[in-house]
Amino acid sequence: MLKKWITATLTVLLFSLGGSALADDYPNRPVKIVVPFPPGGATDVAGRLVAERLQKAFGKPFVVENRSGASGNIGVAEVVRSPADGYTLVVGAPQTLTINPLLFKNIPFDPQKDLEPVVMVASVPNVLIVNKNLPVNSVPELIQYIKDNPGTVRYGSSSVGGTPHLSSEMFASMIGAKIEHIPYRGSAPALQDLLGGHIEMMFDNLPASLPQIRAGAVKALAVTTLQRSKSAPDIPTLDEQGVKGFESRGWFSLLAPAGTDQKIVEKINKAVNEALQDPEFRERLASVGADPVGGSPQDFRKAIQAESERWAKVIQEAGIKAE
Known part of the structure; x- marks a missing residue:
């Protein structure tokens, strides 16, 4: 019994020492x-x-x-x-x-x-962007457009259940409107369809959309944090445009x-x-x-x-x- 205990203890010790050596050498x-x-x-x-x-x-x-x-x-x-x-x-x-x-x-x-x-x-932050040809330039104007054109506004998302999707559903709920969801396999294809006018709006992570925003290919209406982003301080928040308390990150x-x-x-x-x-x-x-x-x-x-x-x-x- 003692022999088995000693053997088991030595095995654990050697394994531990071996693991420690591998960690010290990481990465090789x-x-x-x-x-x-x-x-x-x-x-x-x-x-x-x-x-x-x-x-x-x-x-x-x-x-x-x-x-x-x-x-x-x-x-x-x-x-x-x-x-x-x-x-x-x-x-x-x-x-x-x-x-x-x-x-x-x-x-x-x-x-x-x-x-x-x-x-x-x-x-x-996530950012709310719209097709550049959509006749809106602010969140209040977008809300009015959605309500004036029921059933015609579509939003894209990078996937079902991602923060852009949840941000969109939260937005629709807070403004009391229905917006059709078009899910994509990733942010890039959703953005391409936004550029092409196949969807009217989407929430996206700011890093993915920033190049298109800076190039003027899409219109950025709002960021989803309570404070403006240091990376894009000229984009107002949803909160300051009347959608009070909206926050998603x-x-x-x-x-x-x-x-x-x-x-x-x-x-x-x-x-x-x-x-x-x-x-x-x-x-x-x-x-x-x-x-x-x-x-x-x-x-x-x-x-x-x-x-x-x-x-x-x-x-x-x-x-x-x-x-």
Whole structure:
């Protein structure tokens, strides 16, 4: 009995020491960062900025791979199934971590149990944009147009259940109007249809829409935060245009498979937090409409829990279901 106990203890000790050595040597080969949405959207933009910075910090490739589908569930599921060694990470957003579990009944993973929070990188407001030929230039004018043309206004969203979709439903509810929802597989195709006049309006994460806004290809009527964005201070809020109390925000983060060595988690967390203190990196985030967040893995875990509770209330009140 004593011999078995000693053998088991030594096995655990050796495994622990081996894991610690691997953590100390991390990373010694390329790291894959999965973006669970198509290229061109806000999550993809944020993921590539972070990957570039981590590659610079560690001197090893951090390669972004897009694995879209099922409102982000396919990409997240791939990471959940990956070895918990720190060499496969995922860019997390409100939809995949806090909203999808409330909408889909058969998700093969639990984000709060099967993923290890690393760090919340940045937050972004959503922005209300309309086709440039739509005869409105403010939120009050848009509301009046919707009410004067019942059943004709359509809005696009990057996916069912994302913060742009929930923002749209919240907006429709608060103004007391019905707006037809046209879901897309990602922000980029929705934006293309807005440019082409196939839909009249959409809420989108500011980073994804900012280039088109600056080019004058679409009209930006409002941001969804209570204060104006530092990245686009000329765009007023919904709140200041009469839709009182309207607030919605997206965010981007990094997570690893559950069970990843905490030393590895802390190394990545430290590298991202150091990047967020760099004026150049902060400026790059601001250039795409994102505000730095940072903090510990524990801070991030608490934020996920709080966001889950918040969106559960919105989804229930709006009666939103996965399509």
